[in-house]
Amino acid sequence: MSLPEAPLLHTSEGNIPLDSVRHAPAWEVTPEYIKFYDRYFLGDKLVKQSVHVYIPQGVSALAAQGAF
């Protein structure tokens, strides 16, 4: 019985074994947005990065009314 093959990850360097890359997720939180980085490094090289942005608040227009 053979061992299962190591899972592969699709990267900018092609499909490479998942256990050969370093996973480095990160968050960036500001009043305007919250951003999640899903990063994978091969050595020092960034080979895969997904980003997910949450907009916590949209834009507002203040309606002004004149008076007689």
Add this chain to the structure above:
Amino acid sequence: MANSQALCTSFKVDLLNGKHAFGTTVTRGSTAADSFKFALYLTSASLGASTTVYSATGELAASGNYTAGGNAVTNATAPTSSGTTSYWTPSASTTWTALTSSGAFDAALMYNTSQSNAAVGVFTFGSTSITAGNFSLTMPTNDSSTGLIRIA
């Protein structure tokens, strides 16, 4: 009971629904809601309050699974109001998959493809690059304090 001066809340909702026209207006093909898109822009672009229409200038290049013009906005929830604020928010997030961006980008322009690509709003989120990955924009809660577009 006394009268109070106010811009009617129903009018604010009507603005989002295109009901009033104080100037010359457009001819609509039907009473259906317009169609909108989100396009992504490089950090070198200059979008802002003065942007009037979608332009490919400064847009993320149509490569790496990004199509020029961007993604369609899902619009299944009609504008409404709470208190004296009218609001509207896309009813779903938008995602670009299997993307490698042509450069760093930091803004999404929402525009109206039913009305000659007229600009609606610019939303910024800091410099972002995608490498063999996905990019998603998740919408805020659709209410009077956080909705994507609000008229207070």
